[in-house]
Amino acid sequence: MSAAWLQELRREAAARFEELGYPTTRLEDWRYTNVGALAKTDWVSGEGRHDDVTPADLEHLTFPVFACSLFVFVNGHFAGDLSSPRALAGGVEVTTLSDALRDDPEGLRGRLGGLADSKRRAFAAQNLACFEDGAVVRIPAGVEIEQPIHLVFLSKPGAAPTDSHPRVLVVAESGSRATLIEDYVTFGEGEFFTNAVTEIFLEPNADLEHVRFQRESARGYHVSSLHVRQERDSRLAAHSISLGATLARNDVEATLVGEGAHADLYGLFLGTGRRLVDNHTTLDHAVPHTTSQELYKGILGGRSRGIFHGRVIVRPDAQKTDARQSSKNLLLSSGAEIDTKPQLEIHADDVKCSHGSTIGQLDEDALFYLRSRGIEEEQARALLTRAFASEVTDAIRSDVLRQRVQDQLLEILESE
Amino acid sequence: MLKIEKLHARAGDAEILKGLDLEVRPGEVHAVMGPNGSGKSTLANVLAGRPSVEVTAGKVLFEGRDLTELEPEERAREGIFLAFQYPVEIPGVSNLYFLKAALNSRRKHLGQEELDAMDFLTLAKEKAKLVEMDEALLNRAVNEGFSGGEKKRNEVLQMTVLEPKLAILDETDSGLDIDALRVVARGVNALRAPDRAMLVITHYQRLLDYIVPDVVHVLAGGRIVRSGGKELAQELEEKGYGWLTEDAA
Structure with a gap:
């Protein structure tokens, strides 16, 4: 009972x-x-x-x-x-x-x-x-x-x-x-x-x-x-x-x-086929002298759809807050879509808050460089895509886990 | 080994190569010289298969096969190697991993066993020594944050590891000081072999003091306007290109 x-x-x-x-x-x-x-x-x-x-x-x-x-x-x-x-x-x-x-x-x-x-x-x-x-x-x-x-x-x-x-x-x-x-x-x-x-x-x-x-x-x-x-x-x-x-x-x-609390939020999301991946984050700075750093990366292929919505709240007396947000996205096909939206709600005046987002494609010069050395186009694309993700995966402390995440990502990318 | 006939090629809207003829036999080293904008890099890119360069007419045969029908990776596996004028930085891909993937794709194609990580590391270190490249660069991301000289050494390292049949060096000397130039030349000369050919593209005669060509061609206005022995390079050094390019224009 x-x-x-x-x-x-x-x-x-x-x-x-x-x-x-x-x-x-x-x-x-x-x-x-x-x-x-x-x-x-x-x-x-x-x-x-x-x-x-x-x-x-x-x-x-x-x-x-x-x-x-x-x-x-x-x-x-x-x-x-x-x-x-x-x-x-x-x-x-x-x-x-x-x-x-x-x-x-x-x-x-x-x-x-x-x-x-x-x-x-x-x-x-x-x-x-x-x-x-x-x-x-x-x-x-x-x-x-x-x-x-x-x-x-x-x-x-x-x-x-x-x-x-x-x-x-x-x-x-x-x-x-x-x-x-x-x-x-x-x-x-x-x-x-x-x-x-x-x-x-x-x-x-x-x-x-x-x-x-x-x-x-x-x-x-x-x-x-x-x-x-x-x-x-x-x-x-x-x-x-x-x-x-x-x-x-x-x-x-x-x-x-x-006070003195710090949060790092990392995200990596992959869309293939007709998948939908939606990420909503909220960082709530409730007191002075807190810091946060956020990096989300999306990889979207096929007809998949990705969403990143990053909300940062700085409460009225949370002076000296330092919050940085970044959303970077890679579109692998013309049918894929990403919606990325920061939402800053800042109610204090002595704070540092920044946000940025990018949406891009694979670098054609890098792709040609890899291919010119004998690497199959599909493998080259997968390698470059995994490289795009590495900024996030590199932040994982455990070697074994980091390796596993990277391998699994490559496996999925190469099988698509 | 390589036979180019009446080649026309365009990059974007501009026609760059306008009826180029060139033949390179096994064991030979050919230098292609010419002023800026004459089409030297376009020629290199046509051979390596850069997608943004389009062949509009003429023939490019490599060991009797029509090269234009092959993808860039297929050409590489057949033994064509382009040392880039501007090697690309690829953050997030380790130099060692990249080299190993490249070598194993070639070995697989040749029906040889793929090298495992240990054997490959030994080979890569040995070749790095040959081009006097810091071993630490092997573990860094491909060309990321490399100096100009380090990038060029990395190109030559790749070439010595992959052992191509036809190596094309696209202005490998540009931006190098004399010591780096010597090292690069030594790497290239070490590869000279009866069954291997090289196309050395350069703006200056200087490199040819170290890599002595069998034949020198002058490219101007998208065509070869003059061919000769290594003394032609010396003549160009003294007289410049003007006396040749006036005819082409």
Whole structure:
């Protein structure tokens, strides 16, 4: 029997989702992204059964390292047999949400649902009402852990369209330092919908690198939101790598509530075929002396469509804010489209805010140079495209992960 | 090896080559000299297959095959190499990776086994030494932030790694000081072989002190207006191009 506050929270969320319904293109935040097809589908809650998934499959789908800090969820349900023990070096804890809610519900009160506003956000409300399970990560004060904590979310569609609502809660205590990977992959064929919500609390002086690596199969809808609250002198590096799914919508929201806090937001999104990738970011500078830097890069081919909407808020007394935003996009075909829009809401006067966006094509001279050395045109295009992405991927701290992201990108580009 | 007959080519709206004839046999080094705007670079680009240059008439045969029907990458695999006048900077692509991809595509085409990363690294370091190129440049992005001399050395490095049958050097001497010129020339001379030919395009006679040609051609107004031995280059150095180009105009 779960705690009364939680029951109440989830009941409210369910009611709120019913009220809001799926967003429509009449809403400003969803102008370009029509989720009508998703809304019309009868989704069946995905099962956690995974007898047919072997560690070898997993290795093939993700990457074969860090076996000792790997946590796997199948359709949102924890797969203990595919995961490592839950206590890691330095006392870092990875618990399932269901265990945490059973053993120490009070510890989650105010945190779970505390950042993802389910009053306003339909998908966050749906997740809160429907989450199967999820992960709770706690990095104790002063602990620095080099090895990334690797969460794998495997969507495993059944015969009927399958949905799942994974949820992650992270508390990085003061002075801690860690890297967390959320890895979204698909096993098997079929239609599915992933609605993921992550909430991260960065206590004073905590340093967290968060990498969201989404490469689900083409029959998936992927909606995600990441919400971060940053206290004094904390540092966030959030990478959103969005390579898969037929429709992907990624929201990232960082609120800087302590002086000296800094956020780096990196994004890389790839559109092929008729895919749609929509990125909405919000950087909320709530107090003086906070800084942020944002770089999103889009690669769009076929008849795909990309959206970057970057909102920066500087609250009235948030003097000395320094916020820089950049959106760079590569159109690989005449049928591809990008909409890029900065939205600066500055309510203080002593601040530095800048934004810029570019849209371009591959450099013909560089292409000819590569070809003149015997490199096939398609391979040359893929190489140059990967090179365009490298400004973002190079910012990933972990060598293994960076390499994996780059390889996967090249693989997709060469197969198109 | 290379036979060009009555070649006409245009870049954009302008016709640049207007009936050019040239024949190069295996083992020979030919110099093509000429004033600015005479069509030297266009000739180089026609041979390498730059898409923005269009052949409108005439024939270009390489070992009996019509070169104009091949894509740039196919020409490279057949053994044609152009050392660019302005090597392109490619941020985000490592020089080593690029060189390895280039060599392996040629090896694959020749039915040879592709080199793995270790073997390739050994080879690349050895060749870098030959052109006195700093090994650190191998790990940098292709030509990114290279000095003019480093870019040209990188071109010659690629050439020595790829071992082409026909090497075209498009003003490789431009912007080089005398030491760099010597190094570049040494790399080129090391490649001279009975089964290999070279087309050295240059504005100045200076390079030809180091790479001694068998034949010198003067290109003016889109055609070869004079051919001769290496002493023709010396004559041009003394008299300039005026006495030849007046006829062509």
